[in-house]
Amino acid sequence: MKIYLKIWRQDSPATPGAMKNYELDDVSADMSFLEMMDLLNESLIQKSERVVEFDHDCREGICGQCGMMINGRAHGPLTHTTTCQLHMRSFKDGDTIYIEPFRAAAFPIVRDLKVDRKAFDKIIQASGFTSASTGEAPEANGILIAHTIAEAAFDAAACIGCGACVATCKNSSAELFTSAKITQLALLPQGQVERADRVIAMVDQMDAEGFGHCTNTEACEVECPQEISVLHIARMNYEYNRASIISH
Amino acid sequence: MLDSKIPEGTLADKWDNYKEHVKLVNPANRKKLDVIVVGTGLAGASCAASLGELGYNVKSFCFQDSPRRAHSVAAQGGVNAAKNYKNDGDSVFRMFSDTIKGGDFRSREANVYRLAECSANLIDQAVAQGVPFAREYGGYLNNRSFGGVQVSRTFYARGQTGQQLLLGAYQALMRQVGANKVKTYTRHEMLDLVVVDGKAKGIITRDLVTGEIERHAANAVVLASGGYGKVYYLSTLAMGCNSSAIWRAHKKGAYMSGVSWIQFHPTCLPQSGEHQSKLTLMSESLRNDGRIWVPKKAHDDRKPNDIPEEERDYYLERRYPTFGNLAPRDISSRAAKERVDAGCGVGVMKNAVFLDFSKAIKEQGKEKIKEKYSNLFKMYDKINAVNAYETPMLISPAAHFTMGGLWVDYELMTTIPGLFALGEANFADHGANRLGANSLLQASVDGYFIAPYSIPNYLAGELKAEKITTDHVAFAEAEHAVKEQLQQFLNINGHLSADHFHKTLGKLLYDGCGLSRTKASLEKAIVLIRQLRAQFYTELKITGDHTVNSELEKAGRVADYLDLGILMCEDALSREESCGAHFREEYQTADGEALRNDKDFCYVSAWEWKGAHAEHELHKEPLIFENVSLTVRSYK
Known part of the structure; x- marks a missing residue:
């Protein structure tokens, strides 16, 4: 399917950011959302552009490192689902997706979608x-x-x-x-x-x-x-x- | 000559003997000693926290944005301990012999016994930290059974045991950070080890935000940087898992052992297309209640629920009646591959087998199954949009855990004095195959209970040694080399991404050095990886700058994986036997089981780096078994 993306790009905490437009053909419904982002970054490398920086690691919903505002919702349209567990089958051909970082004064932006x-x-x-230092523990079944x-x-x-x-x-x-x-x-x-x-x-x-x-x-x-x-x-x-x- | 420094005494006395004779550091002197810990998984966090509690100055590094993200967090099923709470015949010796046998007699007796011995303490420690392990209705700790054993010794916290144990260690670490005993450096990647007069004296890191190359000096360096299963690209590991810390230490003189011993986890979600970036693990605990099967007939395209009972092949129950669906991981994975290769695989790419809960749901009720595995069923639904309470899951083997790693002695010290390796980064305890729920255990035991004895034993000698600072020429040289390599990556300006090389390497390794290997497949893989490596250095393309740049991070990791991939193949090629996860097709029994050769290969391989353009040199540490007899490992 074809997907239109509007993504927040910001070089550093000190510089202003802006939404930038991208288009992707050949997005498969079985892809995870982050695999769609991989596909975008692969295409940016081919165009000699800087990739979109985003945080992610385990890609199985447990490490807590990923997170984006997707169409205005934290982690996207599904409830109780991390960004990495979201799949493109939640979108349809021709959709426009807005992607922004998790915004909060206490979470300064590092670059693009990465926050601190x-x-x-x-x-x-x-x-x-x-305050249980190593070695101090009592027998486990004692509690x-x-x-x-x-x-x-x-x-x-x-x-x-x-x-x-x-x-x-x-x-x-x-x-x-x-x-x-x-x-x-x-x-x-x-x-x-x-x-x-x-x-x-x-x-x-x-x-x-x-x-x-x-x-x-x-x-x-x-x-x-x-x-x-x-x-x-x-x-x-x-x-x-x-x-x-x-x-x- | 490799000296494993096994203490004197009977098997049961060795660890006590060691602890009783270890050198101590006076509390007033501890704050004069600096220790660097790379990695904040269970091994790294527990080690850094425990050393901080003792009063040493600790610097803790991780590439993630918080220490809590390290990949121990993803371990699901449980952690083993010989508590014998179930009164089912468990003991330290039983756990030791299960683990030795599970590793197909390719690990050190003394190390494995110590692992079993310290296991009970770990449960105590974790409970004291507030880890919410599963409880019986009477308030006592609950256990379940795992692959390769016949007792219930696995403690668990739903399907998130790794997360809960890691958060316990993370909180202990944060407590030390708050107390100013440990300083954390997040979003930092170690890019070189600094060695002065043959001893580890510090590291060079890159700040992944500012791009700054930094020097950090210490009296000892601990690598707890995890395993390298991500070398296969498609694996159960996190995207950032890498071999760079251990590989760069290897290039500075630390030997690598059992490099080709990779565990393929039998219960993962199968690959469904080319876009895929990871293969999600579904906990092995599912095999307690799920039955694994494929259609008896090859190329059977019927829906699983339409295939009648008599046309199903429960191949694990058929081949291994004693252990059935709880056969160890290497055996289960190979049995799945055997059926898939025979044309009986299921799913879109015909690369999977069924994991079926219908019998368990019928016998125990859906609610009971939900209580045990609800998060896993939910995850399965999220990824595949399939309700596994009604339709069997599709699973297939995927690269998961690396039994191999840096060679360490009994003190977990590498061949470089002052450099320690903990957890999955070392090779020590699992032999040629790791039993389920032993990895959380090993990482924790290394960090909480072994390192706090063995590292001070080394540090005691450092008090009178000359203090090395970051002004030393060795730091300048290492920093220069790191900067040059990064610039080299940016300068290539080819046309292929780091991911392209990583994915290609992964395919070559799955084919040549995967679930089963042959002389021909390994030799072919070596040639092809060498070609790929040459291409990497002429056709790599990285965009972006010196600051936040995930492509630059990937390039360094892939460069190391390309070197490591070749050594994996060489290690597998040199071992002309089958043992555990290392299955050489040339060496198998008539019924397709692994055929060990104890006469010629009862040793640990230890590979020495001899330079970029030279062959590795193989050293051998003979394995001596005094307490168990070398039997044919049978789960039939």
């Missing part, structure tokens, strides 16, 4: 862990965890850190990302000792990185490839208030 998501690492550095608790913790832990929640949020909020880690560790017995300090440190860091606040639109949950629930944001607020009252 170090702010997420900073939030984890603040306290997104249990019993109910099946339902383990499953609920997993649901939160499944986040791949792609940033689609931030990109899709009108406030560029990172609360879905941050609350998922807070919930996982607040649910598990291993996370109890640092529970109060953790939520305060992570929320403060999230604010310091320049992410906005949640106004309950819930668009993030729709786009999240791992279906992380917005209920975690409610829990985060509960944990934050609990920590503020009880321990601070």
Whole structure:
């Protein structure tokens, strides 16, 4: 099929960017979206033009490195699907596709569609862990965890850190990302000792990185490839208030 | 002469003996010692975090935009540990002997025993980090069974065990970054190793954003840069996985071992067209409940659900009644190839076999199957637009894991003093075939439990050594060579992309040095890869500049893959036997099984680089078995 592309091109964070037009013939419906981008870049090399820079790695929806705004939606038209898992069968012959980077003040553009998501690492550095140094661990079955608790913790832990929640949020909020880690560790017995300090440190860091606040639109949950629930944001607020009252 | 430095004592005593006699570094002195860790997968992140916790200065490098992206994240099925929670006869020795046998008796006894010994600690460590492993209703940890064993020793977190273990290690690493013990360099690629007076003293990196070539000095360098299965282009690996860190270390003197031992994973999504960039893995855990079959009749074009039971060939159950659908990976993959070659393959390109869940759904109910594998069924649906609860999946073997890698001794040190290799980057524990759920284990054990003993043992001697800084001439020379190579790529200005060369190389390797090899196929592949390599240096085309340039990154990786591809073929050619994943068609039994030759080939190959225009030199580390007898590996 024939596809028309309008892609954001920007050389560096300091230079202005613009949408640029491209056309591709011979796009197969079985191609993944990123294979379509490979095809485009192959054609640009043949024309001696600089390729479109985009982030991607595992191409199986788990590493969280890929991510583009496709026709105005984070990761494209499907719900709960990463860009790399999107296939061209979701488009039809003659379609025009708008491709832009994940935009947020806390995610500066590196080049074209590549953005810098170090702010997420900073939030984890603040306290997104249990302080269990190598060698300190007790016998694993010494900590019993109910099946339902383990499953609920997993649901939160499944986040791949792609940033689609931030990109899709009108406030560029990172609360879905941050609350998922807070919930996982607040649910598990291993996370109890640092529970109060953790939520305060992570929320403060999230604010310091320049992410906005949640106004309950819930668009993030729709786009999240791992279906992380917005209920975690409610829990985060509960944990934050609990920590503020009880321990601070 | 290669010295594997196996400690004295009985098999069960060796690791304790080692730990009891290892040199220590005083806590006050640790902050004077710098360690570089390349790679942030399970091995790299756990090593960097653990060394940071001990008080060393650690620099951690990865080419991805965050350490959390490393490809350990994609491992699905599980991690093995000899906890014997199921009371089903498991033990450290049982796990050791399963792994030795699984590797077709081509790994070191002492290393493998240590892997089994440390496995239980890993589960404890991961649980303490908050890794949400599957639990029974009573709150105890759950297990499942994996290929090549008859006990249930695999711990799992749905189909995302690698992700959860990696996030545990990543969080431990981030904790050390927050504590200023570890500094991370993301979007950085190692392009050379710096060796001074025969010892590893640093690396040269390229900042993939600014393009700047940087010098980093250290008292020890750790390569945990993963495997090189992406050499086949179509593989289960991430697009950025590469051999550059280990290959460039190889060119500086580190030997490479078992280079042609590549595992082809039996349960991957088949290739469906020329555009394809990767072959997605579907966890081997699916084989616990899925049955593999092809039509009995060749070229049978009926839909799978229209083929009656008696016209189906459950070839694994037929050929290997004891292990059935849980036969080890090398055997399952080869059996699939045998059926495909016989004309019984299914799917658009007739290159696949069925993985059928109808019996399991009938017996256990759809909900139970959903709970175990829902993410995999969902992924299958996303890629193929097919509901696998109703129609069997199509699967086929794909290049997956490299048992080969840098030669290391018992301390995980390469032939260059001060250079360590961890996880998939080394060759150490899996022999000629890796058992499922042992790779997460090996990466973690290397990083959490071995490196924190063996690296300080080396560093203790570094306290009094002369401090090498980045002003040393060796850094200037290495930096110059790196810059020259990058400029060379940009100057060629031919007409073919790096991907073109990579895809062509992949095809040559699948044909010549793939699931099965012959003398003729290997010799042909060597000639063709040499031609391709010559063409690469005259016809490569890279657009763009010195800063953010994914084409320039690819060119360096493909250049290394072209060299490595030739060595893979040479390694396979020199080994005139079949063992594990290395199947030489000339050496097989009457019923088509691998035929080992223990008299002549019971050794680890260790290849020495002798320069760009010279042949590699083969060294041999003999393998000595004192605790298991060399049997014919049978899963029948």
